[in-house]
Each structure stands twice: as C-alpha cells, then as structure tokens.
Amino acid sequence: MTSPRRGAGPHYAMLTNPYSGHNKARDIAERAGRRLRASGASITELIGDDADDALRLARKAVAERPDALVATGGDGLIGIALQSVAGSGVPLGIVPAGTGNDHAREYGIPIGDPEAAADVVTAGAVMDVDLGRVRTADGAEHWFGTVLAAGFDSLVSDRTNRMTWPHGRMRYNLAILAEFLNLRPLPFRLVLDGPAAESGAGAVGGPGTVIEEDVVLAAVGNTRSYGGGMLICPDADPTDGLLDLTVIRYIPRRTLVRLFPTVFRGTHVHRSEVTTSRARRIDISSPGINVYADGDRLGRLPAVITAEPRALRLLVPAERAAPAQDSGES
Structure with missing residues (x-):
C-alpha cells in the first residue's frame, strides 16, 4: 500500500486487482492513476495479497474517509469494494478492467478507456443507488x-x-x-x-x-x-x-x-x-x-x-447522476 502525502486536491484510495482482465488491470490502473494525478488528485494505492487482504485494505482506507474509493478491476473486485463502502457515504468510483464489467455497463461508465473512466471519478457526479444484501x-x-x-x-x-x-x-x-x-x-x-x-x-x-x-x-x-x-x-x-x-x-x-x-x-x-x-x-x-x-x-x-x-453513492457520468433538488426559492 502506497500512501502519498495529501495535497490540496481530492484524495482517492485506489483498489486494484492486477490480475483482472487477463492480467491487464495493472496497466489500466497505471493509466487511470496518471489521469487522476494530472487532475490534481493524490492517490493511495491498494493491492491486496488475496481477496481477504484486499477487503482489509479497502475497509481501512474507507475508515480514513477518502474522497472516493476507486475500484480498478472486474465485478469481483467491485464486490469487495462494496463490502467496504456500502452505507458509509464514501463514493465508489469504477475503472473497468475485467471480462464482464456488468457494473460499468449498467451505469454507462466507459469500458476500455481508463482515462475516460478516471474523468468520471474526477467530475464527481454522484448517483445514489440500491444494493442487494x-x-x-x-x-x-x-x-x-x-x-x-x-x-x-x-x-x-x-x-x-x-x-x-x-x-x-x-x-x-x-x-x-x-x-x-x-x-x-x-x-x-x-x-x-x-x-x-x-x-x-x-x-x-x-x-x-x-x-x-x-x-x-x-x-x-x-x-x-x-x-x-x-x-x-x-x-x-x-x-x-x-x-x-x-x-x-x-x-x-x-x-x-x-x-x-x-x-x-x-x-x-x-x-x-x-x-x-x-x-x-x-x-x-x-x-x-x-x-x-x-x-x-x-x-x-x-x-x-x-x-x-x-446504500451506495456511485460516481457516474454526469448525465446519469440525479438532478439537483429544487430548493423552492424563487
């Protein structure tokens, strides 16, 4: 786990399964990470030794209240991330790097374009969605x-x-x-x-x-x-x-x-x-x-x-996010 010093910009915890997508996720994570840093963000990189270790790292990171937990991998890794962020109020960002990518497909998160997926994270548009338990x-x-x-x-x-x-x-x-x-x-x-x-x-x-x-x-x-x-x-x-x-x-x-x-x-x-x-x-x-x-x-x-x-605050493309509530003021 790498924990850089936080600056003035947003801070993201980035959970990666480097073996997702036939071992392509590491490269995808590096590309997405460069884009996030270019936007002024700092990143804590999280790579577990196995699923249990990844869950431990994710829960520890969420407890420190990052601006988002960013999951880079397939739906299995996102499932691990959900155990950490559900009900916490910490948003979940997704950089698809798996073979199925059904979460990303459902919410219109770009697949096959790590930079575009990172841009969804930095834009910060949130959609509050249900989860199953x-x-x-x-x-x-x-x-x-x-x-x-x-x-x-x-x-x-x-x-x-x-x-x-x-x-x-x-x-x-x-x-x-x-x-x-x-x-x-x-x-x-x-x-x-x-x-x-x-x-x-x-x-x-x-x-x-x-x-x-x-x-x-x-x-x-x-x-x-x-x-x-x-x-x-x-x-x-x-x-x-x-x-x-x-x-x-x-x-x-x-x-x-x-x-x-x-x-x-x-x-x-x-x-x-x-x-x-x-x-x-x-x-x-x-x-x-x-x-x-x-x-x-x-x-x-x-x-x-x-x-x-x-139960989940999810970072999505702006057109999928909930519209701002009318304050009632004229």
Whole structure:
C-alpha cells in the first residue's frame, strides 16, 4: 500500500486487482492513476495479497474517509469494494478492467478507456443507488450490486472453480457444456415479500407469494445483467428499492437451447417457461445449491435477500447522476 502525502486536491484510495482482465488491470490502473494525478488528485494505492487482504485494505482506507474509493478491476473486485463502502457515504468510483464489467455497463461508465473512466471519478457526479444484501446459510452477510445467481448458473461456477484446465473463457464454456449434459430438476422454494409484480406474461408476485417448483435457475437482480451483458433481469431498476426475480422453470435440454440466446436480448421473460416478480425481500431455499453474486461465491442456500435502498453513492457520468433538488426559492 502506497500512501502519498495529501495535497490540496481530492484524495482517492485506489483498489486494484492486477490480475483482472487477463492480467491487464495493472496497466489500466497505471493509466487511470496518471489521469487522476494530472487532475490534481493524490492517490493511495491498494493491492491486496488475496481477496481477504484486499477487503482489509479497502475497509481501512474507507475508515480514513477518502474522497472516493476507486475500484480498478472486474465485478469481483467491485464486490469487495462494496463490502467496504456500502452505507458509509464514501463514493465508489469504477475503472473497468475485467471480462464482464456488468457494473460499468449498467451505469454507462466507459469500458476500455481508463482515462475516460478516471474523468468520471474526477467530475464527481454522484448517483445514489440500491444494493442487494444476502444472508446465507452460515449466517454471513454480503452486499451485492448486480445479480445473485442460484441454480444452473451457480452450478456452472462451482464446476469452473473446481477445474484446473483450460484457462480463461474456455474453462467456463466447458463447465457450461458439462452442466448442460447433467441438467436436472432443482427443487426450489421462494417466498416473496413486497408489492405485486407488474402485469405481463409470466408475472407473479404480491406480499407473501410462495413459489415451489422445479427450476433451472433463479436470479435476483438489483441491476439487469450478469455474465458480461446477459440481461437475465431486463427490467431491474437499481433506484426503485426493489429486487427483480427471474425464475426459469425446469425444461428439457432442447427447450433450454432455444431459450438461452434470448437471455442476451432480455426477451426470455416473455416465454411461458419464465416467471418474473419484484420484492423487497426474497427467501430462497434449495438443497446443495451455492449462490454467487458479482462473480463470487457467497455461500450456500437457504438465503435471505433484501433490497437496501440508496446504500451506495456511485460516481457516474454526469448525465446519469440525479438532478439537483429544487430548493423552492424563487
């Protein structure tokens, strides 16, 4: 950790995972750091030895009240940053350097241009957004910003993590194929607490709604996408105080093959095999299933997931920030 002397300008704590984006994040961080310093800012550089160490460094930095915590890496690193800044009032800046970059995509933060992402940080436009919070079977609690996955997609992640070969995206693709060939009904029970879902094909919901059926997957979205742009919860709004739930009922392999491409367009929600709803709290249980969010494993079901309104102050492009409130003065 490097802690330069603070000057008159803003001070940022910059959390970096140098291995993100196939080891490209270090170069991206250096480019973004040069831009931030050129604007007159000072920087504390944070690089942990592992995820736990990165979290320790981030929490220590946030406790010192920087002008922002800047996460340079993929969605997994942003997930670590969220555990530090959620509810603190310290803004989070993002310099995308991962393979999925679903946080950046949701909020219009430039991808592939570290200087432009750094300019978003220095401009200082803040958007107050919701986060999801999950308590897993072991009692641990985690914040998440994008989508929580349980079912087929989390089984794919489990298998990917067990594999040692090949590397990169191909390992994930092979895990998808293996789980597809092993496709089986997953018995789920979901209890929803919140307003009724909007009307539409496949919509269910309302206070106390219980869903008990065999499914392929259940996804809980604070934002719309995961997996690098898969619009699994295409109508999710991270400012409405609610979570969006997408459930794909158990279907044969040949039907799943036809449904899968529609997830990239978000049109899967119009199919009869898919149900959607919104809730403030969702209780999920299914034997032997792990849950993942923001690219990382959080724990095992059962889990309680809640929407936490305005839990994060996020630095975004000016056009995405909340407009100034009218003071009422003439």
